[in-house]
Amino acid sequence: MTDVLLSELSDVGRDPAGGVTRFAWATAELELREWFAERAAGLGLDVETDGNGNLWAWWGASLPGTAFVVGSHLDSVRSGGDFDGPLGVASAFAAVESLTASGWMPSRPIAVVAFADEEGGRFGLACLGSRLLTGAVEPARALSLTDDDGTTLAEAMTAAGHDPRRVGHDAERLARIGAFVELHIEQGRMPVADGARGLAGAGRPIGVAREIWPHGRWRIDLTGVPDHSGTTALADRVDPVLAMAHGIVEVRRAAEDLGILGTVGRVRVLPGAVNAIAASASLWIDARGEDPRRVRELVAQVERSLGIESALESWTDVTRFDAALTADVTAAVGGEVPSLPSGAGHDAGVLSLAGVPTAMLFVRNPTGVSHSPEEHAEGSDAETGVAALTAVVRRMAG
Ligand code: GLV
Numbered sequence: 001m002t003d004v005l006l007s008e009l010s011d012v013g014r015d016p017a018g019g020v021t022r023f024a025w026a027t028a029e030l031e032l033r034e035w036f037a038e039r040a041a042g043l044g045l046d047v048e049t050d051g052n053g054n055l056w057a058w059w060g061a062s063l064p065g066t067a068f069v070v071g072s073h074l075d076s077v078r079s080g081g082d083f084d085g086p087l088g089v090a091s092a093f094a095a096v097e098s099l100t101a102s103g104w105m106p107s108r109p110i111a112v113v114a115f116a117d118e119e120g121g122r123f124g125l126a127c128l129g130s131r132l133l134t135g136a137v138e139p140a141r142a143l144s145l146t147d148d149d150g151t152t153l154a155e156a157m158t159a160a161g162h163d164p165r166r167v168g169h170d171a172e173r174l175a176r177i178g179a180f181v182e183l184h185i186e187q188g189r190m191p192v193a194d195g196a197r198g199l200a201g202a203g204r205p206i207g208v209a210r211e212i213w214p215h216g217r218w219r220i221d222l223t224g225v226p227d228h229s230g231t232t233a234l235a236d237r238v239d240p241v242l243a244m245a246h247g248i249v250e251v252r253r254a255a256e257d258l259g260i261l262g263t264v265g266r267v268r269v270l271p272g273a274v275n276a277i278a279a280s281a282s283l284w285i286d287a288r289g290e291d292p293r294r295v296r297e298l299v300a301q302v303e304r305s306l307g308i309e310s311a312l313e314s315w316t317d318v319t320r321f322d323a324a325l326t327a328d329v330t331a332a333v334g335g336e337v338p339s340l341p342s343g344a345g346h347d348a349g350v351l352s353l354a355g356v357p358t359a360m361l362f363v364r365n366p367t368g369v370s371h372s373p374e375e376h377a378e379g380s381d382a383e384t385g386v387a388a389l390t391a392v393v394r395r396m397a398g
């Protein structure tokens, strides 16, 4: 079922450079929003967009009790894979479809959600829709974030027909979420309890999440003296690109030293002329690991080495999922599924930090490669994921 749903999306945002680029509030993502509404309507669900741009499809909204929510996100990183996000949304729709087809009726409201701007690919701050909903980020800060073209989030929302004045903490909606289960493509080859690496190593099609490692994003801005490349003696230069290169190497050195993950996947050099010494250079550090002190230490080491302070763009502490809900999910899928940590951030983590009982299901990714066109799940594993999610909904909302 998910292969059919995902195939409906496969052309959307297809990037000539490879994979898909589906940035928040841009054309491709708006098309995915329409797809969400159509799919939901086809299942007889009531669709609404909340003030933060998150999409909700309700089944039995008027039933008593808090909602059991399933879903994920539809946006992607630049040149990302087809599964990170959409697999969770498609699996949620597929689960609802199989439950309605079987004549099953929920005893509490069920919602399928697609959170807005999970990747932060356009405005730099991940999980924006869920962070705004839970009050983890101030509306004024979020709305003034800019993309590479200088467009603010407020402007992008307005252009897409969404009123930015609606953005912000939504305690009432949050209180309606009784529990949230996010199904997601497995990312990386994380240690599984028995010592195997990843679900492929364990020979299992699905697993549950144990925790999300603490992670953050920092920006370092370096200033230079712009001048002509052909007329400025090397000794006379103040070249911020050299400092940036040093910083990039330092991130890697410190990560190895501390035994954590440190990445520079984005830099900006201005004005970016081949024949000019740059006026400024910025690098972004993404650092993650089991131990939050080491993650912060990496940034401190890079700052010391460059003699400059970084700007913190986001920080998420270690996130543990709800033990009782995870036990319920495990029981629903027949017990004894591998549990693994996540090095990737998720809306489920944001909700969990806001006090919502939350759990995650992972579907085997044979290579573990993610945020890349190589990201993959076999159709049969995706179907095992849908069956698992269906069983979870049946158990939790029956
Ligand atoms: C989102 O996928 C992140 O972990 O950056």
Ligand code: MN
Residues within 6 Å of the ligand: 084, 119, 344, 371
């Ligand atoms: Mn992702």
Ligand code: MN
Residues within 6 Å of the ligand: 073, 084, 085, 118, 184, 346
């Ligand atoms: Mn994701």
